[in-house]
Amino acid sequence: MAVLEILHFPDPRLREVAQPVEEIDASLQDFIDDMFETMYDAPGVGLAATQVGVAKRVAVMDCSEDKDEPIVMINPEIIAREEPVVVDEGCLSVPDHYDRVNRHKKVTVRAQDRHGEVYELEGEGLLAQCIQHEIDHLDGGLYIDQLSRLKRERIRRKLEKARRHRGETENVRRQT
Template identity: 40%
Template sequence: MSVRPILRWPDPKLRLKAAPVTAFDADLRALADDLRDTMRAAPGIGITGPHIGVMARVVVLELSEASGVRVYVNPVVEWTSPEQTRHPEGSVSMPGVTEEVERPARVRIAYQDLDGAARVEEADGLLAVCHQHEIDQLDGIFWLHRLSRLKRERVIKRFEKLGRA
């Protein structure tokens, strides 16, 4: 469909909670297509409605070509493992910087597909990290806020330096 502009940190919209999707129609499918195209152009492996200023609970992931594009509507984390893992994270809204974030190693999420059908998915590894990262974004929690104050300040300085370069 089309590549849309991505909101850049510190846009205040990135701190807003996205609204649940209630209409499973052609407009939702078009949004999912635009999110996919925007994510690929960024480039990134995950994107949400809020990243492009659309405050709807929609996530698009594409961890690899082999895994394909996955669309999650109204996702929520139902369960997290007590085991933790660390993985580098970043954002299409803050390109060029990453930092390790500690999160539960496994998750179970509930969501709807593009037709509105209820689904449940369990994940570990990178997929579990992405689910938590993107659902945080839908809840208005930007990934930086999962870092210690010191690490967050360092990431912000690196990002600001990139902007001046």
């Protein structure tokens, strides 16, 4: 298993629409394991394949307190939504930024598990939020798309400045 690099906004690969998974094979199993390791290491509660530069409709989640309830969603689709709510949200691809966005308190998703078996899962609260968030990623969206253009630009500038600063720090380390 390996920790994968998580892409950060405004990386254009985050805007790719993920393609359906046609074949569930050993390489996909390894990729799912790497996604879980990456998510737990980050630490986060969900991770979509597009966040690590792979345009496949795969996401992993674990919203449990003890991080012992892993969920794999392959080719997920939301089939029911109930009760719109406004929630605080963040994202591993938009580090250190949080804002209020619109979600649904309860959703039902249909997906395949890591073995290709179709299942339906009803989620409430954080699980419902995570399901919606990860499927947005697979559709090329980010939670910040719900924010004003001004807020998105401010976030983009801060992240680019932080990236430049990290790059300058790396150059100094290499020179010494």
